[in-house]
Amino acid sequence: MTDGPQIETSPGAITRVPGFQAAGVACGLKESGQPDLALVVGDRPATAAAMFTTNAFRAAPVLYDIALLSRRRGSYARAVVVNAGNANACTGEQGVHDAEQMARLTESALNLPPDSVFVMSTGVIGRPMPMAKVETGIRAAAEALSPTGGADAARAIMTTDLVPKEAFAQIQTGGVTISVGGMAKGSGMIHPSLAPAAPRATMLSVVVTDAAVSADALNAALKRAVAASFNRITVDGDTSTNDTVLLLASGRAGNPLIGLDSKDYETFEAALTDVCTSLAKQIVRDGEGATRLVEILVRGAVNAAEAEQAAKTVATSPLVKTAIFGADPNWGRVLAAIGRSGVRVDPARVDLWLGDVQLVAGGEPLAFDVKAARSALKAPEVRFTADLGLGPGQATVWTCDLSYKYVEINAEYHT
Amino acid sequence: MTDGPQIETSPGAITRVPGFQAAGVACGLKESGQPDLALVVGDRPATAAAMFTTNAFRAAPVLYDIALLSRRRGSYARAVVVNAGNANACTGEQGVHDAEQMARLTESALNLPPDSVFVMSTGVIGRPMPMAKVETGIRAAAEALSPTGGADAARAIMTTDLVPKEAFAQIQTGGVTISVGGMAKGSGMIHPSLAPAAPRATMLSVVVTDAAVSADALNAALKRAVAASFNRITVDGDTSTNDTVLLLASGRAGNPLIGLDSKDYETFEAALTDVCTSLAKQIVRDGEGATRLVEILVRGAVNAAEAEQAAKTVATSPLVKTAIFGADPNWGRVLAAIGRSGVRVDPARVDLWLGDVQLVAGGEPLAFDVKAARSALKAPEVRFTADLGLGPGQATVWTCDLSYKYVEINAEYHT
Numbered sequence: 001m002t003d004g005p006q007i008e009t010s011p012g013a014i015t016r017v018p019g020f021q022a023a024g025v026a027c028g029l030k031e032s033g034q035p036d037l038a039l040v041v042g043d044r045p046a047t048a049a050a051m052f053t054t055n056a057f058r059a060a061p062v063l064y065d066i067a068l069l070s071r072r073r074g075s076y077a078r079a080v081v082v083n084a085g086n087a088n089a090c091t092g093e094q095g096v097h098d099a100e101q102m103a104r105l106t107e108s109a110l111n112l113p114p115d116s117v118f119v120m121s122t123g124v125i126g127r128p129m130p131m132a133k134v135e136t137g138i139r140a141a142a143e144a145l146s147p148t149g150g151a152d153a154a155r156a157i158m159t160t161d162l163v164p165k166e167a168f169a170q171i172q173t174g175g176v177t178i179s180v181g182g183m184a185k186g187s188g189m190i191h192p193s194l195a196p197a198a199p200r201a202t203m204l205s206v207v208v209t210d211a212a213v214s215a216d217a218l219n220a221a222l223k224r225a226v227a228a229s230f231n232r233i234t235v236d237g238d239t240s241t242n243d244t245v246l247l248l249a250s251g252r253a254g255n256p257l258i259g260l261d262s263k264d265y266e267t268f269e270a271a272l273t274d275v276c277t278s279l280a281k282q283i284v285r286d287g288e289g290a291t292r293l294v295e296i297l298v299r300g301a302v303n304a305a306e307a308e309q310a311a312k313t314v315a316t317s318p319l320v321k322t323a324i325f326g327a328d329p330n331w332g333r334v335l336a337a338i339g340r341s342g343v344r345v346d347p348a349r350v351d352l353w354l355g356d357v358q359l360v361a362g363g364e365p366l367a368f369d370v371k372a373a374r375s376a377l378k379a380p381e382v383r384f385t386a387d388l389g390l391g392p393g394q395a396t397v398w399t400c401d402l403s404y405k406y407v408e409i410n411a412e413y414h415t
Numbered sequence: 416m417t418d419g420p421q422i423e424t425s426p427g428a429i430t431r432v433p434g435f436q437a438a439g440v441a442c443g444l445k446e447s448g449q450p451d452l453a454l455v456v457g458d459r460p461a462t463a464a465a466m467f468t469t470n471a472f473r474a475a476p477v478l479y480d481i482a483l484l485s486r487r488r489g490s491y492a493r494a495v496v497v498n499a500g501n502a503n504a505c506t507g508e509q510g511v512h513d514a515e516q517m518a519r520l521t522e523s524a525l526n527l528p529p530d531s532v533f534v535m536s537t538g539v540i541g542r543p544m545p546m547a548k549v550e551t552g553i554r555a556a557a558e559a560l561s562p563t564g565g566a567d568a569a570r571a572i573m574t575t576d577l578v579p580k581e582a583f584a585q586i587q588t589g590g591v592t593i594s595v596g597g598m599a600k601g602s603g604m605i606h607p608s609l610a611p612a613a614p615r616a617t618m619l620s621v622v623v624t625d626a627a628v629s630a631d632a633l634n635a636a637l638k639r640a641v642a643a644s645f646n647r648i649t650v651d652g653d654t655s656t657n658d659t660v661l662l663l664a665s666g667r668a669g670n671p672l673i674g675l676d677s678k679d680y681e682t683f684e685a686a687l688t689d690v691c692t693s694l695a696k697q698i699v700r701d702g703e704g705a706t707r708l709v710e711i712l713v714r715g716a717v718n719a720a721e722a723e724q725a726a727k728t729v730a731t732s733p734l735v736k737t738a739i740f741g742a743d744p745n746w747g748r749v750l751a752a753i754g755r756s757g758v759r760v761d762p763a764r765v766d767l768w769l770g771d772v773q774l775v776a777g778g779e780p781l782a783f784d785v786k787a788a789r790s791a792l793k794a795p796e797v798r799f800t801a802d803l804g805l806g807p808g809q810a811t812v813w814t815c816d817l818s819y820k821y822v823e824i825n826a827e828y829h830t
Contacts, residue, residue: 092780189748404819407740
């Protein structure tokens with residue numbers, strides 16, 4: 001985590017950014033009758049940057065957004081329409097048509113020019129999008145748009161999420177206050193592997209800012225922020241067909257344009273990273289069935305990529321995750337996961353800690369206070385630190401435990 | 416599965432091979448008091464071949480066996496000692512010494528020459544081996560050796576297994592009957608990735624035969640048999656520190672020596688593959704918490720390696736495995752797993768079947784009989800077939816579903 005501004009997670013983050021309105025309405029896509037369609041709309045054209053899943057089965061809205069990004073340049077983005085309840089994934093040609101139609105309906109309802117709206121969907125895979133309901137929802141959301149509608153929007157994009165995810169930060173640049181506000185959803189099928197114009201599971205996030213930022217600086221900042229946040233979380237190792245992070249910068253704050261070489265670039269990137277990291281950790285904390293947030297820090301790897309690979313292998317190990325759920329200091333499972341991760345390891349150099357309790361030194365087990373270890377595992381936040389003792393590579397990954405509830409949610413979530 | 420001899424899974428497979436005796440006794444390594452130490456002993460020196468986990472944290476007995484294999488040539492192997500309850504993994508220098516001591520104690524108890532005994536261990540990681548108990552167990556097992564002790568040995572190597580795994584086959588070669596008998600254990604930490612002299616989870620298997628086979632033919636046959644059997648199963652994706660498959664060929668049958676160029680080589684390899692495949696599928700069927708055996712067949716991949724990679728990604732997906740437990744025909748999760756597997760995929764060419772029910776054709780969802788699909792998912796054996804439509808690559812992988820019981824077993828298995 002960078003040393004940035006204070007992050008606020010109170011409701012309505014998106015619409016605390018001046019110039020942005022939002023709404024969340026119910027249009028019948030969720031059988032529960034809960035809100036399932038959100039709009040986020042800016043008061044002027046914004047510069048856009050986005051990252052998408054690397055899953056080969058990219059959902060139709062992902063394909064639509066990638067095409068939109070490639071045919072537009074400069075400031076053109078005015079709104080995002082997001083639905084939950086249907087992912088519009090594996091829906092063939094009809095799905096592609098429906099995603100485009102969602103953009104057209106939104107542009108029409110908001111009286112916006114063509115090619116100014118991004119589309120995101122999450123929910124069941126392989127079902128045709130019920131476009132009549134979607135159309136009703138878009139009209140209702142356009143009517144409901146409000147400068148305090150951020151919390152409604154954050155709630156409408158939830159699927160198996162128990163709580164909405166929001167984060168907000170402000171920074172000063174050039175004597176001007178800049179706001180960055182984001183919302184995200186995601187609880188299962190969470191193992192984002194986002195790349196510029198490439199898609200995966202369903203993690204969706206919309207981040208807006210009133211900063212004036214050049215397109216290349218915006219893309220660079222998003223790429224680095226995502227690498228340190230959304231791409232460092234996993235709930236179940238399953239990367240979705242729909243994952244999307246969209247960042248809109250409206251320029252309304254009137255700051256001197258932030259380019260890659262601006263002195264304010266790093267401040268902006270740090271604030272964006274903090275907002276994304278807060279949202280990413282909120283997703284893991286609300287992972288399907290999660291009872292603990294788990295931080296895996298691997299250091300001393302040959303390089304950062306190997307550190308991340310080892311940490312992700314630990315973070316996706318069902319044996320590690322069930323042991324944490326059971327508050328069992330079964331550290332052998334952590335080492336076994338590192339050992340199978342494919343990274344360079346010298347067993348005789350490996351140290352391991354659970355919180356502040358050292359379990360292994362130089363590959364040899366230490367006598368440790370089992371009660372203290374169990375207590376550390378019962379805390380709401382659990383941290384394992386492995387030092388491979390080989391080099392400067394370091395990475396932190398966040399995950400959650402694996403509980404009965406995870407099985408219940410996913411065995412009883414019927415298509 | 417090759418067209419081989421009929422496989423029998425009745426008890427006592429190991430000792431149905433003429434010349435082999437076995438025993439299984441309790442020496443207190445398992446808190447439950449269940450049998451936890453097995454011996455398998457041949458009546459003459461056998462040629463040995465073995466494959467071990469690729470986990471970087473190789474357990475001490477794995478390191479011992481690798482060293483033994485590298486310092487001995489020809490026919491020297493007389494026995495295997497296997498204990499359950501303690502994996503002797505991540506136990507440092509003391510563990511290496513203890514594994515060697517297990518071999519020495521066995522040689523002494525059986526009056527065998529040095530360097531004639533292999534060692535295998537499974538159980539908790541990171542605990543020193545209670546050598547006094549082990550010594551008592553080895554002496555008791557040596558006393559209990561019996562030409563009908565195979566079933567006792569198969570039971571003594573179990574950990575979270577609910578049932579023993581045994582397989583037996585006979586073939587005719589050069590007018591002589593050759594027997595191949597094997598036992599295996601494994602239920603969790605099952606994702607073998609075995610390589611010659613390289614180790615992973617705990618899957619242990621001992622296969623014996625009275626065939627006369629040259630060392631190079633024995634190694635080649637084991638490598639191919641393991642590639643098509645143990646290396647094609649997964650329970651939880653976690654590869655152990657102790658996985659070992661050991662094959663002993665005594666030559667007692669008196670057949671003309673089977674070399675790589677013998678006309679009988681393929682018959683022998685097929686019988687060995689069938690025995691290993693039977694044992695591997697028995698492991699998955701008894702996977703921790705499993706209620707179904709699941710077969711994932713990927714064909715039409717660019718090559719066989721990509722087919723295996725795609726099938727293994729599906730087979731380790733928690734979302735796919737929980738959907739099968741819930742008998743939910745949520746095929747989107749299968750495609751999403753293929754899509755994130757990293758293999759080459761053209762979504763518009765993908766077909767998918769559940770049993771005989773086609774769900775997807777050319778990437779487009781088909782209307783299908785949901786009742787028939789649910790029935791197929793409730794059968795004890797479930798089969799998904801994906802055809803990527805790109806090339807000749809094909810692979811079958813076996814896994815099981817992910818149930819509440821899996822979480823219970825692993826959250827409540829305390830170290």
